[in-house]
Amino acid sequence: MASTVQCSAGFATQPPRPGHSCRFQQRQRQGTLVSSARRDGQVRAMAGASMDGRAQQLEAPVAVVTGASRGIGRAIAVALGKAGCKVVVNYARSGTEAEEVCREIEESGGTAIAFSADVSIQSDVESMMREAIATWGALDVLVNNAGITRDALLMRMKRAQWQQVVDVNLTGVYLCAQAAAAVMTKRKKGRIINIASVAGIIGNIGQANYCAAKAGVIGLTKAMAREYGSRNINVNAVAPGWVASDMTAKLSHDIERKALDTIPLGRYGKPEEIAGLVEFLAFHPAASYITGQVLPVDGGLSI
């Protein structure tokens, strides 16, 4: 279920209801709409050329980034916000961190709201998309980033470990993509970027659930690209290798050393290096003819 983390700034008299955005952020958002206008112009040119190809977009694009409170999602939300997007910073449990992400975006002149929603719960996802539309009247970019691991060798993997990973990492992408595509179809434009993993391409010991879910995301991406191409909606996947985040911080020193040995570039990726490609796919005019692709950002791991 969605988180009920209390907004930290003291404006809220009650904890936010599950699946609802933080009131503090709504106040902040209204206060920064004007200041973000200079940024809007920057993205307007990029988005107008890339998303429609014929007409300039009048408003700054609206982006939903799932799992944006920490790690790669955080870096993506900040990059899109700094580029001028209005960003829905989705989180499941880390409300305080999500508020910090919004603050960072707003300090750089962007606009953001935090929204608590579990991507594996359909009603949460629908509330989140409704909130984006109700607040900003559009949805231009969806980044499906939320993900979890529950590692175990297959011979010991419990049904719950399998199910949790599939529910969040694959069903969550299906639910968010379907809900966003319904909105994008009406406007005949949009970009959906799914964060898969190189593990879904080459496999990884102890991650059968995760590899299967990420391989599923790749198949979903390709099918969606075919179904929605005629609606001018581009759907791509980014497949990171090992990236420094809370997800990889919990790995043992031994696993980390073995992982580093396999990476031609000899180091973990940085969240910002994933965010850079996502930003390109979300806005850049050169990305408007890219769809159904899986783009590894893995230091050469999958060569």
Ligand SMILES: NC(=O)c1ccc[n+]([C@@H]2O[C@H](COP(=O)([O-])OP(=O)(O)OC[C@H]3O[C@@H](n4cnc5c(N)ncnc54)[C@H](OP(=O)(O)O)[C@@H]3O)[C@@H](O)[C@H]2O)c1
């Ligand atoms: N790190 C890597 O090496 C690596 C490599 C390849 C692919 N990836 C993929 O990249 C994505 C981000 O990974 P990361 O390393 O940044 O992970 P992370 O640091 O553990 O962050 C995960 C994010 O997902 C959110 N999340 C988890 N369950 C959720 C749910 N049910 N609903 C909504 N949000 C949820 C978390 O929010 P809360 O904190 O609020 O729960 C958090 O913001 C994942 O899809 C992961 O599989 C990571």
